[in-house]
Amino acid sequence: MEDVVSIRREGKIGFGQVFPGRGYATIRRSTSLRESLLLLGAIIFVIFAVAQGGTRAARSERTFLNANAKQLWVGAYVPGWNQQRLDPRNDRLLDGITHFLHFAVYVRPSDGSLELQTNELTPSKMQALVRAAHGAGKQALLVVGGEGAAPGLRIASSPEHLPNTLKSILSLLDRYGYDGIDVDWEPLAPQDADLYSTFIESLRKSLDQTALHHRRPKLSLATAIEVNLNKDDYMASLVRTLHKLDEKFDRINLMTYAMANPSSLPFVWHNSALYPAVSPEDGLRTPSADGAVREFFSAGFQPGKLGIGINLYGYLWQGQGLEDISSPGKRWKLPPKVVELTYGEVVKEYLKNNPTRWDQQAEVPYLSIPRTNQFLSYEDSRGIEAKLRYVQQNGLGGVTIWDIGRDDKDENAKRQLLGVINSAVFLGRARQIR
Numbered sequence: 001m002e003d004v005v006s007i008r009r010e011g012k013i014g015f016g017q018v019f020p021g022r023g024y025a026t027i028r029r030s031t032s033l034r035e036s037l038l039l040l041g042a043i044i045f046v047i048f049a050v051a052q053g054g055t056r057a058a059r060s061e062r063t064f065l066n067a068n069a070k071q072l073w074v075g076a077y078v079p080g081w082n083q084q085r086l087d088p089r090n091d092r093l094l095d096g097i098t099h100f101l102h103f104a105v106y107v108r109p110s111d112g113s114l115e116l117q118t119n120e121l122t123p124s125k126m127q128a129l130v131r132a133a134h135g136a137g138k139q140a141l142l143v144v145g146g147e148g149a150a151p152g153l154r155i156a157s158s159p160e161h162l163p164n165t166l167k168s169i170l171s172l173l174d175r176y177g178y179d180g181i182d183v184d185w186e187p188l189a190p191q192d193a194d195l196y197s198t199f200i201e202s203l204r205k206s207l208d209q210t211a212l213h214h215r216r217p218k219l220s221l222a223t224a225i226e227v228n229l230n231k232d233d234y235m236a237s238l239v240r241t242l243h244k245l246d247e248k249f250d251r252i253n254l255m256t257y258a259m260a261n262p263s264s265l266p267f268v269w270h271n272s273a274l275y276p277a278v279s280p281e282d283g284l285r286t287p288s289a290d291g292a293v294r295e296f297f298s299a300g301f302q303p304g305k306l307g308i309g310i311n312l313y314g315y316l317w318q319g320q321g322l323e324d325i326s327s328p329g330k331r332w333k334l335p336p337k338v339v340e341l342t343y344g345e346v347v348k349e350y351l352k353n354n355p356t357r358w359d360q361q362a363e364v365p366y367l368s369i370p371r372t373n374q375f376l377s378y379e380d381s382r383g384i385e386a387k388l389r390y391v392q393q394n395g396l397g398g399v400t401i402w403d404i405g406r407d408d409k410d411e412n413a414k415r416q417l418l419g420v421i422n423s424a425v426f427l428g429r430a431r432q433i434r
Contacts, residue, residue: 072391073251073307073398074425075099075182075222077143078129080120082405086129088136093418094404096425099220100133101182102126103403104143105172112155114144114168126176134177141220142172145184153185154192157199165199166206173210173219180207180220180250187226190237197245204248222251224400227292229285230264239299246305253400254296257311259287260377262335268325271315271377273362274386280329288362289387293394303395310387310401310421312414314346314378315339326370328359336375343417344409346378356380381420388424 076097078086088094106118116122126142133140145153156165169181181203185196200223207219225242228234242252260269265287267280273288285291289308296306319325321334341349354367354376363386367376391399401421407414 072096072425073098074421075101075141075251075253075307075398075400077101077103077401077403077405079103079403079405080116080122080125082403082407083120083125083129084406086132086404088132088138093415093422094136096422097138097401097404098398099139099141099179099222100129101141101143101222101400102129102178104146104184105169107145107149107152107156109151109155112152112158112161112165114156114165114172119146123176126172130177133179139179139220140177141180141182141222142169142176142178143182143184143224144169145186147184147186149184149186150189150192153199154195157195162199162202166202169203170206170210173207174214179217180222182222182224182253184224186224186255187228187234188238188241190233193237193241197241200245200248220250221248222253223249224253224255226255227259227287227295228264229259229287229291229295235295239295242296243299243301246301249305251307251397252296252301252305253307253309254289254292255309255400256289256292257309257313257402258315259292261315261338262317262332266331268317268328268330268332268336268375269377270328270359270362270364270366272309272311272379272383273359273364274383274390275361275363277329277359277361280331286329286362289390293396304397306396307398307400308387308391308396310384310399311379312343312401312403312417314341314343314350314376316341316350317375317377319373324370324373326373326375327368328362328366328375330375341376341378342407342409342414343378344407344411344413346376347410347413350376358382379417381417384417384420385424388421 074097076099078100080103086094086100088097102121104119105114105116105121107114130140155161172178173181183200183203185192188196200221204221207221211217211219225238227238257272259273260271265284269286273286275290276286276288279286293306293308297303316339317325317336318339319332319336321332323332323334324330325332325336350367354369356365357368358365364383365378365380367374367378369376387399404414404418
């Protein structure tokens with residue numbers, strides 16, 4: 001056999017056909033079969049190495065995407081009353097979660113004192129959650145407040161009670177090793193703005209002093225905010241108050257779920273719409289996550305400080321009269337009854353027998369059940385991906401999930417949604433971002 005080796009005059013050597021007069025000298029020599037096989041093996045090795053290099057590059061790109069995706073704040077509420085054993089170190093469905101929010105220290109409305117029994121935050125549960133989070137390199141925040149907590153927090157933040165309130169909160173943080181506090185003052189009415197501001201400023205200062213004293217990394221301070229887009233005074237006060245406190249917070253989480261109910265709207269609407277639609281009622285807006293975010297953007301908030309919510313529950317509207325309330329936008333005269341369902345209940349009792357509908361404007365799923373005069377608002381994989389895509393496209397800081405506690409009706413149903421969240425966050429894109 002005979003091969004051809006081309007030697008470029010600059011000194012570089014390559015294999016291939018040689019054309020005289022193009023800067024190459026040609027050397028021809030006879031080779032044995034053994035040498036030819038060695039040459040073939042060398043070529044195969046080079047091809048394999050190049051391919052492996054491409055694979056490593058692709059892996060590096062995926063790693064880069066994943067690293068960026070993990071910068072999103074993904075806070076998951078874990079209520080004490082249905083807390084299950086968490087193993088984020090080995091449970092891949094929890095990979096995308098960055099913060100576990102332990103819900104919650106109850107604030108007694110009678111005297112503003114703090115207690116753990118109401119929400120079943122036992123010492124063993126608190127130790128277990130912090131240990132599990134830290135074992136996976138994640139953070140655990142202790143929640144103070146919750147739905148209807150304003151009366152108790154009003155007392156707890158008063159001048160005569162505030163020092164003891166701060167001392168109690170920091171004692172719990174130190175004892176169990178939490179990485180920060182999530183304040184859920186619900187609702188944050190205009191008359192509470194000054195007390196809230198003093199509380200947050202004092203808490204931020206105390207957290208910084210504690211971290212310095214114990215030589216710990218910075219302790220986080222987050223807040224969950226109830227939004228009501230149809231109360232102008234409320235929203236104006238909310239935005240103004242939070243803007244003054246912006247630098248005190250690591251994250252401001254907008255509770256963009258449970259935004260619609262018969263006490264706030266005279267028509268049927270989604271509990272967690274992503275976008276608004278034309279309102280069936282003059283002077284009222286159809287609540288949406290985008291509507292809430294735009295309020296804060298208009299006030300000059302940095303997108304990366306804000307987060308929106310994902311709710312792993314369903315809300316069943318049941319008509320109480322003859323009027324049809326089975327689809328979004330339907331007006332009613334007799335207020336419908338609204339029942340909160342676990343996602344397991346949604347799957348087992350409703351999704352199997354009713355076709356899923358998709359609201360193109362609001363970008364959320366729903367069920368319309370005319371035969372029983374019912375409307376069911378809930379989340380599914382498509383709705384969750386739409387919200388995560390919105391977060392990425394608008395540069396928001398992340399999302400909060402209510403909640404990842406135990407679902408006795410169908411544990412696998414909720415885990416499927418956690419899988420959707422994890423995949424979209426961990427890969428740095430939702431299914432439609434390619």
